Amino acid sequence: MKRLIIGIGGITNGGKSTLAKSLHEHIPNSCIVAQDAFFKDDSLVAVDSNGFKQYDDLDALRMDRMMSEIRAWQRNPESFFASRGLKPQFHKIPEAQDEVYVLIIEGFLIFNYRPLNELMNKRYFLTIPYDVCKKRRCLRVYTPPDPPGYFDGYVWPMFLKNQKEMEEIVTDLVYLDGMRVREDLFSAVYEEVTLEIQRRLDTNC
Ligand SMILES: Nc1ncnc2c1ncn2[C@@H]1O[C@H](COP(=O)(O)OP(=O)(O)O)[C@@H](O)[C@H]1O
Numbered sequence: 001m002k003r004l005i006i007g008i009g010g011i012t013n014g015g016k017s018t019l020a021k022s023l024h025e026h027i028p029n030s031c032i033v034a035q036d037a038f039f040k041d042d043s044l045v046a047v048d049s050n051g052f053k054q055y056d057d058l059d060a061l062r063m064d065r066m067m068s069e070i071r072a073w074q075r076n077p078e079s080f081f082a083s084r085g086l087k088p089q090f091h092k093i094p095e096a097q098d099e100v101y102v103l104i105i106e107g108f109l110i111f112n113y114r115p116l117n118e119l120m121n122k123r124y125f126l127t128i129p130y131d132v133c134k135k136r137r138c139l140r141v142y143t144p145p146d147p148p149g150y151f152d153g154y155v156w157p158m159f160l161k162n163q164k165e166m167e168e169i170v171t172d173l174v175y176l177d178g179m180r181v182r183e184d185l186f187s188a189v190y191e192e193v194t195l196e197i198q199r200r201l202d203t204n205c
């Protein structure tokens, strides 16, 4: 059994989960692990000197739990896949004797966490301009909801800081323009992932 791990990172509201879901729907034997599912309880998230809850920081996330979930997939992708009620499919290549299990890891700080970054075989990073990001973010309701001034006073400066830190540790990142239509973004990534799957089926890696 072969494995492939793809990281879909990027700015808040850049389209990460939209892209990850489309990939999952089209890639046989794939699963998604989303970083958003690992936020700590609000009572455990620190507050900064401006009174803003520090959600855009690795400390706000249970990265240990996220890593255990990913390790469970690594140990046995097939049973991890089955435990989510998904049914294995062979790739549509007649001579394929093997299967490639694909893990799609999606989240805004996935490349900032070194132990997680190191596991990825492909790294994609979605970006959108400030004004589009602000507009999309204003339409989204988180739990808890963003307080007034949160985007400009906290989210945007943290995005710039986190992106800078990520770029210091990550190489071979593929930047994706999140302003492209969903279908275009999907096709571009799907094509590359399909080639990676094919490469694994063709070789002994
Ligand atoms: N390529 C796109 N073009 C326009 N809007 C998009 C695109 N991708 C996602 N969106 C919209 O942007 C918002 C955030 O998308 P989402 O996938 O949840 O982002 P993220 O997971 O990065 O926070 C949603 O309203 C979604 O419908």
Ligand SMILES: NC(=O)c1ccc[n+]([C@@H]2O[C@H](COP(=O)(O)O)[C@@H](O)[C@H]2O)c1
Residues within 6 Å of the ligand: 011, 012, 013, 014, 016, 036, 039, 055, 056, 107, 108, 142, 143, 144, 155
């Ligand atoms: N529990 C939650 O899911 C929660 C709560 C508050 C803020 N957020 C926000 O989620 C963002 C990251 O997720 P997205 O990349 O999906 O927007 C961060 O910018 C953070 O401020 C999430």
